[in-house]
Amino acid sequence: xxxxxxxxxxxxxDLQKLWDFVREVSGDDxxxxxxxxxxxxxxDLEPMTRPEFFRAEQDRKWDGVTRCC
Amino acid sequence: MPRSILSKLVWMAIAVMGASAIGGIAIHRGxxxxxxxxxxxxxxxxxxxxxxYSAWICAKVLVLDETRATPAERFNNGRDFxxxxxxxxxxxxxxAIAGPGPLIGPTLAMQFGYLPGTLWILAGAVLGGCVQDMxxxxxxxxxxxxxxGQMARDELGPVGGWAALxxxxxxIVILIAVLGLVIVKAMKHSPWATATVLGTIPVAMLIGxxxxxxxxxxxxxxxxxGIALLLVCVWGGGFVxxxxxxxxxxxxxxxTCAWFVMIYGxxxxxLPVWLLLAPRDYLSTFLKLGVVFMLAGAxxxxxxxxxxxxxxxxxxxxxxxxxxxxxPFVFITIACGAIxxxxxxxxxxxxxxxxxxxxxxxxxxxxxxxxxxxxAIMAVxxxxxxxxxxxxxxxxxxxxxxxxxxxxxxxxxxxxxPVTVEQMSALATEMGEKTLFGRVGGAPSLAVGMATxxxxxFGGKLLDMWYHFAIMFEVLxxxxxxxxxxxxxxxxxxxxxxxxxxxxxDVSSYPATVVASAIFVxxxxxxxxxxxxDPLGGVNILWPLFGISNxxxxxxxxxxxxxxxxxxxxxxxxxxxxxxxxWLAIVCTTAAWQKVFSANPAVGFLAGANDLAQKLAxxxxxxxxxxxxxxxxxxxxxxxALALLFAIILWIVIADMLRMTYRFLNGKQVQPLSEAxxxxxxxxWARD
Numbered sequence: 001x002x003x004x005x006x007x008x009x010x011x012x013x014d015l016q017k018l019w020d021f022v023r024e025v026s027g028d029d030x031x032x033x034x035x036x037x038x039x040x041x042x043x044d045l046e047p048m049t050r051p052e053f054f055r056a057e058q059d060r061k062w063d064g065v066t067r068c069c
Numbered sequence: 070m071p072r073s074i075l076s077k078l079v080w081m082a083i084a085v086m087g088a089s090a091i092g093g094i095a096i097h098r099g100x101x102x103x104x105x106x107x108x109x110x111x112x113x114x115x116x117x118x119x120x121x122y123s124a125w126i127c128a129k130v131l132v133l134d135e136t137r138a139t140p141a142e143r144f145n146n147g148r149d150f151x152x153x154x155x156x157x158x159x160x161x162x163x164x165a166i167a168g169p170g171p172l173i174g175p176t177l178a179m180q181f182g183y184l185p186g187t188l189w190i191l192a193g194a195v196l197g198g199c200v201q202d203m204x205x206x207x208x209x210x211x212x213x214x215x216x217x218g219q220m221a222r223d224e225l226g227p228v229g230g231w232a233a234l235x236x237x238x239x240x241i242v243i244l245i246a247v248l249g250l251v252i253v254k255a256m257k258h259s260p261w262a263t264a265t266v267l268g269t270i271p272v273a274m275l276i277g278x279x280x281x282x283x284x285x286x287x288x289x290x291x292x293x294x295g296i297a298l299l300l301v302c303v304w305g306g307g308f309v310x311x312x313x314x315x316x317x318x319x320x321x322x323x324x325t326c327a328w329f330v331m332i333y334g335x336x337x338x339x340l341p342v343w344l345l346l347a348p349r350d351y352l353s354t355f356l357k358l359g360v361v362f363m364l365a366g367a368x369x370x371x372x373x374x375x376x377x378x379x380x381x382x383x384x385x386x387x388x389x390x391x392x393x394x395x396x397p398f399v400f401i402t403i404a405c406g407a408i409x410x411x412x413x414x415x416x417x418x419x420x421x422x423x424x425x426x427x428x429x430x431x432x433x434x435x436x437x438x439x440x441x442x443x444x445a446i447m448a449v450x451x452x453x454x455x456x457x458x459x460x461x462x463x464x465x466x467x468x469x470x471x472x473x474x475x476x477x478x479x480x481x482x483x484x485x486x487p488v489t490v491e492q493m494s495a496l497a498t499e500m501g502e503k504t505l506f507g508r509v510g511g512a513p514s515l516a517v518g519m520a521t522x523x524x525x526x527f528g529g530k531l532l533d534m535w536y537h538f539a540i541m542f543e544v545l546x547x548x549x550x551x552x553x554x555x556x557x558x559x560x561x562x563x564x565x566x567x568x569x570x571x572x573x574x575d576v577s578s579y580p581a582t583v584v585a586s587a588i589f590v591x592x593x594x595x596x597x598x599x600x601x602x603d604p605l606g607g608v609n610i611l612w613p614l615f616g617i618s619n620x621x622x623x624x625x626x627x628x629x630x631x632x633x634x635x636x637x638x639x640x641x642x643x644x645x646x647x648x649x650x651x652w653l654a655i656v657c658t659t660a661a662w663q664k665v666f667s668a669n670p671a672v673g674f675l676a677g678a679n680d681l682a683q684k685l686a687x688x689x690x691x692x693x694x695x696x697x698x699x700x701x702x703x704x705x706x707x708x709x710a711l712a713l714l715f716a717i718i719l720w721i722v723i724a725d726m727l728r729m730t731y732r733f734l735n736g737k738q739v740q741p742l743s744e745a746x747x748x749x750x751x752x753x754w755a756r757d
Contacts, residue, residue: 025160026351028288037147054286055343060148062342062350063560065414067553069170069244069405069619 030057080120087113094187094379101374104450107183108368111191111446115439118195123203123435127428130634130642131207135428138750140214140421150214152425152752155432162420163437164354166202166412167361169547170405170619171445173251173511177612178402179452179460180388184379185399187449193400193407194442197649201408201623202416203434204630204646209417210427211744216418221629223743224636225725232722233625234561237414239715240618241558242589244411245334246596247611248547253326253601254510255540260319261310261501261533262540263326267319268302269352269545270333270345277348288351295352299545303538310501327601330551331594337552338559338586346552353546360542364447364519367526377453377460382484389465389481390509391609392671397660401616406445408649410622412438425755451518458488459496463514466606467507477506501533509606512543558589599704602697605671610708617660621715624653625722632726636733636742654723661716665709674709678702 023029031050038047048056090110094102127133144150153161178186209215215223218237222230256263276295284290309315321329337345381388384395391398405411416434424430452460461481462470470477474490481488497505500517508514516539523535560576563585567574575581596614600607627650634643667673670680678701684690685698733739 021154021156023289024154025157026288026292026355028286028290030288031286034147041147051282051285054281057148057286058281058343058347062346062553062556064419065411065553065557066165066419067350067550068166068168068409068411068415069248069550069615 030054080117083113084117087117091188091191095184097379101376104368104373104375104454107187107375107446107450110187111443114191114195115443118199119435119439122195123199123431126200126203126645127431130639130645131204131430133207133427133430134747135426136749137427138748138752139210139424139427140745141424142750142752142755143745143748144213144422150422152755153423155425155429155755158420158423158425158429159433159437161423162415162433163440164358165415165419166409166437167357167441167444168405168411168550169248169251169512169543170409170411171441172448172515172543174403174612174616175406175445175448176452176511176515177390177464177608178399179377179449180381180383180390180464181395181399182380182384183375183377183449183453185384185395186403187446189400189403190406190442190445190449193403194438194445197623197652198408198412198442199435199438200645200649201410201626201630202412202438203430204634205413205626206416206421206424206430206434207427208630208633210421210424210430213745214418214421215743217413217626217629220417220633220743221625221722224629224632224740225722225729226740228725229625229629229722232718232725233629234565236618236622236625236715236718238558238561238565239711240410240615240622241554241561242593243596243611243615243618243711245551245554245558245593246600247608247615248551249327249330249334249593249597250600250607250611251510251512252330252544252547252551253323253597254508254606255512255516255544256321256326256329257323258320258504259502260316261306261537262544263306263319263321264309264315265302265306265537265541266544266548268305269299269349269541269548272298272302273345273349273352275348276352277344280348280351281343291348292351292355295348296355299352299356299541300538303534303541306537306541307501307533323601324598327594327597330597331590333548334551334555334593335586335590337548338555338590339583342556346549346556349545349549349552353549356542357546360519360539361444361447364451364522365443367522368447368450371522371526373450373454373522373525375450375453376455377457381457386669386672389461389469391612392605392669393613393660393663397656397663398613398616400656401613401620401660403445404616404619406442406448408620408623408653409441410619410624410626413622413626425752426750429755448515451515451522454521455514455518456486456488456492458482458486459493459517460514461486462488462493463505463508463517464511465507466509466604466608468604468606470507474504474506499532500536502536507606509608511608512540512547516540516543555586555589555593558593559585562589595704599701599708602701604694609671610674610705613660613664614708614712617657617664617712617715620653620657621719624650624657624719627653628722628726632729633742635730636739640734650723654719657719658716661712664712674705674712678705678709681705 031053034053090106093106094110141150141152175186218233221233276291280291386394458481470480478488478490516536519539520532520535524532563574563576573581600611603610627646630646631643668676670677681698681702729739
């Protein structure tokens with residue numbers, strides 16, 4: 001089976017999976033994940049904006065032992 | 070053929086391959102041995118240990134329960150407690166534990182020859198380091214993701230808790246000092262390296278501003294731009310080095326470099342995280358993972374020959390890089406590549422809050438450390454593909470082999486490792502440096518090894534670019550550890566200070582932040598300056614202290630783990646953590662004892678201080694050394710006190726655990742297990 005890109009279907013799927021993995025492991029998609037979760041858990045509350053979210057996240061993320069020798 | 074038989078055959082083949090590769094390395098005599106033997110031995114060892122030993126520990130000792138909800142599921146807040154895909158959690162955990170230690174320690178330990186270090190990296194990792202990381206991760210996961218210090222307090226009592234706290238604080242001080250020393254030795258009188266390192270600071274700030282203000286949270290985008298800019302810095306350093314007018318501004322001596330590192334550390338601890346620490350962390354993590362995989366690929370492609378002999382005469386303790394016998398110093402020097410106490414701080418408190426299911430502890434805890442140990446094996450290969458004469462010429466301090474190049478090569482050649490002045494200056498020119506003599510600390514020799522491997526793999530050109538790329542890579546993530554460590558140290562210090570003065574303990578107050586950061590930087594800065602002034606190059610003093618403190622922390626972690634296993638009713642399996650603990654206790658105590666009391670002034674701190682005091686009193690010191698002598702004498706006495714303190718802390722914790730065990734086995738009252746009660750998991754995706 002081929003796709004518009006000319007890649008076999010599962011190769012394209014695999015590349016997409018790899019890209020999703022890279023985004024998740026690096027934290028690139030953190031805001032999208034937050035929105036998804038927020039809509040589920042607090043549908044009545046206004047979510048933070050993207051800049052607000054990253055301001056809130058950054059201070060927490062580097063608080064504690066996150067790197068070794 | 071049925072699957073089970075096929076799988077048995079495959080595992081038998083892997084085991085045979087690993088065993089014969091180890092045998093090949095061990096009994097090999099004669100000319101050179103190919104680096105692929107090391108890769109095969111390592112891969113075989115890790116695979117077999119992972120498949121069988123870790124599976125056995127998980128099934129019989131820890132009894133991982135996939136139906137039990139993890140802290141990430143129970144406290145899911147979308148922030149620090151988040152059930153995460155296991156590969157993502159693996160990536161985070163590996164990035165957190167992979168540091169410069171496993172690159173530097175094995176490089177230094179190669180002065181004994183490749184064999185002792187390699188065997189310890191393999192055996193120490195699968196029987197000690199991986200087990201420690203995994204068991205501590207398990208204990209913390211069963212305890213709502215608590216930190217090692219809290220677990221020590223809950224399970225052993227206040228004595229264990231205090232020891233763990235002081236131990237962690239001291240290890241961070243010594244760790245940062247020794248890493249600072251490594252940077253200083255790589256930068257001194259190297260305009261190219263200095264300009265490149267300085268360039269990385271505005272790059273990090275620029276990316277910080279980009280990720281915060283311009284394109285908030287676009288982590289991948291920002292990192293890619295940042296890495297491109299870092300490569301520009303490497304090129305720019307070369308430009309500076311080529312320009313007669315600019316060069317002079319970046320040609321610093323080692324004290325200037327040390328002041329730079331201290332000012333930088335203070336700024337990183339006091340500035341907001343988003344400006345320096347966070348963007349630098351992203352850049353160094355990407356670069357670290359990229360370079361590690363690139364190095365593995367290059368070694369496989371190139372299959373270089375290892376030129377170091379399996380054993381050198383320096384197993385008798387007379388080595389030029391650091392003094393001390395094979396036992397215990399090969400274990401103390403390798404440290405993080407085999408077992409790293411620091412990992413227990415990440416394995417508790419941080420990673421357990423990401424686990425979606427308990428059964429992932431095996432892959433993330435045991436597997437990450439196996440991979441980390443593989444990084445140490447690559448450092449071994451990079452150090453050993455050099456001519457041993459070159460390796461010793463780069464790593465031997467002038468205080469041992471002489472200041473003049475001719476003296477140094479004569480001495481090193483007389484040990485049986487031929488090297489010439491021409492060879493060293495040709496190499497230095499190729500690498501874009503004035504000289505490579507006496508560049509102690511491990512980073513420059515590792516960079517020479519990596520540059521040779523990379524440059525040969527990619528067409529044999531641009532050695533100088535590759536060398537400074539490797540230096541930039543090492544310095545970048547050393548500085549990340551230094552930033553993060555100073556920050557954590559500052560918080561821990563403020564936590565202690567609040568018992569003395571409430572305002573100083575306030576982490577959100579700016580003056581308190583500045584005061585605590587300054588105190589903490591002064592603490593590690595003291596040891597850094599001592600290392601810089603030491604005529605034997607500093608590594609001889611600081612690296613063993615670092616190794617002892619790191620193994621001490623591992624000892625505390627294994628003690629807590631053993632205590633927990635015993636209270637879980639697993640006395641017959643307590644050897645799983647008890648054996649590595651016993652070994653570490655023996656190694657640590659012997660090393661501390663020798664570093665304090667050895668009569669050899671190059672090994673024992675007290676003998677070293679007395680020797681120098683005597684020379685000072687009798688006027689035997691050359692005039693330029695008289696001024697710094699009193700500080701060095703005091704410094705060595707402080708080092709002695711510190712080494713002694715490390716050993717005492719370890720034994721206090723072990724005694725506390727044994728006391729608890731005795732009471733427990735005799736039916737007396739002990740602190741109860743602080744394990745959270747079982748609650749069933751609802752996360753089907755993570756269980757199946």
